[in-house]
Amino acid sequence: MSPxxxxxxxxxxxxxxxxxxxxxxxxxxxxxxxxxxxxxEQPVAGFLDTDGIRASVESLDAAFAHAPDxxxxxxxxxxxxxxxxxxxxxxxxxxxxxxxGELRIALDAGVAPSRIVLDSPAKTRxxxxxxxxxxxxxxxxxxxxLRRIDVLRPEGSTSVVGLRVNPQVGGGSIGAMSTAxxxxxxxxxxxxxxxxxxxxxxxxxxxxxxxxxxxxxxxxCPLELIAEGVAETYRLAEEINRTLGARxxxxxxxxxxxxxxxxxxxxxxxxxxxxRALGAAVPGLFDGRYALVTEFGRSLLAKNxxxxxxxxxxxxxxxxxxxxxxxxAQTATRTVLMPDAWxxxxxxxxxxxxxxxxxxxxxxxxxxCCFAGDVVAHGQELPELREGDxxxxxxxxxxxxxxxxxxxxxxxxxxxxxxxxxxxxxxxATVRAAQTLDEIAAESGLAHAGALVxxxxxxxx
Ligand SMILES: *Cc1c(COP(=O)(O)O)cnc(C)c1O
Numbered sequence: 326m327s328p329x330x331x332x333x334x335x336x337x338x339x340x341x342x343x344x345x346x347x348x349x350x351x352x353x354x355x356x357x358x359x360x361x362x363x364x365x366e367q368p369v370a371g372f373l374d375t376d377g378i379r380a381s382v383e384s385l386d387a388a389f390a391h392a393p394d395x396x397x398x399x400x401x402x403x404x405x406x407x408x409x410x411x412x413x414x415x416x417x418x419x420x421x422x423x424x425x426g427e428l429r430i431a432l433d434a435g436v437a438p439s440r441i442v443l444d445s446p447a448k449t450r451x452x453x454x455x456x457x458x459x460x461x462x463x464x465x466x467x468x469x470x471l472r473r474i475d476v477l478r479p480e481g482s483t484s485v486v487g488l489r490v491n492p493q494v495g496g497g498s499i500g501a502m503s504t505a506x507x508x509x510x511x512x513x514x515x516x517x518x519x520x521x522x523x524x525x526x527x528x529x530x531x532x533x534x535x536x537x538x539x540x541x542x543x544x545x546c547p548l549e550l551i552a553e554g555v556a557e558t559y560r561l562a563e564e565i566n567r568t569l570g571a572r573x574x575x576x577x578x579x580x581x582x583x584x585x586x587x588x589x590x591x592x593x594x595x596x597x598x599x600x601r602a603l604g605a606a607v608p609g610l611f612d613g614r615y616a617l618v619t620e621f622g623r624s625l626l627a628k629n630x631x632x633x634x635x636x637x638x639x640x641x642x643x644x645x646x647x648x649x650x651x652x653x654a655q656t657a658t659r660t661v662l663m664p665d666a667w668x669x670x671x672x673x674x675x676x677x678x679x680x681x682x683x684x685x686x687x688x689x690x691x692x693x694c695c696f697a698g699d700v701v702a703h704g705q706e707l708p709e710l711r712e713g714d715x716x717x718x719x720x721x722x723x724x725x726x727x728x729x730x731x732x733x734x735x736x737x738x739x740x741x742x743x744x745x746x747x748x749x750x751x752x753x754a755t756v757r758a759a760q761t762l763d764e765i766a767a768e769s770g771l772a773h774a775g776a777l778v779x780x781x782x783x784x785x786x
Pocket of ligand 1: 444
């Protein structure tokens with residue numbers, strides 16, 4: 326089913342300046358080309374719109390304004406970049422982390438431990454101990470993890486501890502993004518025989534267990550499905566508190582997962598549409614009896630970033646026109662490997678960064694990786710691309726800058742932030758430099774260069 330079937334168009338979000346989204350992209354590309362941020366030497370780079378990020382956070386805040394107590398955390402995996410986390414922290418957001426690395430960069434960015442939620446699916450004892458020592462909130466994935474926490478939790482720990490449940494309400498159009506199927510690996514599967522009773526007992530035995538967590542789905546899941554998962558979680562919290570005769574569960578972490586429209590510039594569904602769907606499915610959710618935590622990633626960042634990549638060659642094969650660019654599976658991994666689930670809009674820009682005009686021509690937009698499937702868009706109708714032009718991959722602000730693939734030892738591209746300068750132009754700042762060849766060599770075992778030769782040498786050490 327096309328995502329459009331789920332989400333009827335609604336008006337675009339708040340205006341983030343005098344420039345339209347297309348004009349902003351062009352202004353950035355012109356400036357990036359003029360200053361060498363993309364070009365022959367840096368053939369691919371990512372760009373993040375700080376005005377857009379601010380506007381997205383404002384629309385999130387506005388959509389939940391009627392909730393008396395809510396902490397919005399940003400799902401760090403969607404853009405694991407310290408400057409992004411610092412910007413978001415300055416806008417009042419916390420961080421949802423799922424690994425020691427993500428926890429580290431959230432702390433480095435200055436996010437207060439009390440505003441961090443740890444959701445790693447496979448937490449080690451050490452990871453749990455460190456989080457509990459810092460006061461980071463921990464959502465246990467399963468009952469065995471709760472038993473580890475029983476042992477590791479220091480007396481008087483300030484960490485909020487929750488339990489993740491899988492309401493098993495079903496999946497969306499992308500299997501790998503559907504977290505609430507019957508057999509999902511996440512959380513305690515609530516509808517399995519006996520599971521509900523075991524969960525109630527787990528709370529009864531642990532007065533410090535005060536939160537329920539569910540992250541029902543991501544891209545491809547309709548709002549109503551996500552809202553139904555949250556409703557199921559809310560009903561469970563009510564049942565537990567009723568059974569225990571006390572308001573032990575004081576907060577609900579409702580996860581993230583709002584899908585994103587990758588087909589045009591409109592933001593849909595909006596956060597406001599989501600809170601309306603939540604309000605309809607769970608009338609009591611916003612009445613303040615439960616503090617709320619959210620964990621949005623893609624919906625905050627996707628439309629606030631893009632990739633610019635140089636066209637190195639153009640060619641014909643079997644009657645098909647192909648542009649060989651520097652944006653491929655190393656940076657648009659999911660799009661290349663699962664093109665139907667993760668299509669991207671491609672824009673054509675000339676060698677100065679201006680949008681190309683001209684009659685549309687069907688072209689494949691290929692990447693630099695050595696496998697035949699390394700194509701980010703098949704048969705795109707675009708003005709004819711030429712050597713030295715640039716392609717823009719729109720709506721790539723979430724995940725595309727944090728899920729680089731080291732295939733072919735291609736470097737992680739640079740990421741730059743931008744803001745409108747108020748007079749039709751933009752200012753840029755580097756968020757992450759491109760990986761250097763020295764860094765690639767180091768990451769490739771340079772320090773152990775002789776290891777295998779010495780292993781193989783007879784009698785060698
Ligand atoms: C990935 C993830 C999120 C964020 O999902 P988005 O679809 O990017 O909003 C939130 N919570 C958990 C537990 C996740 O795994």
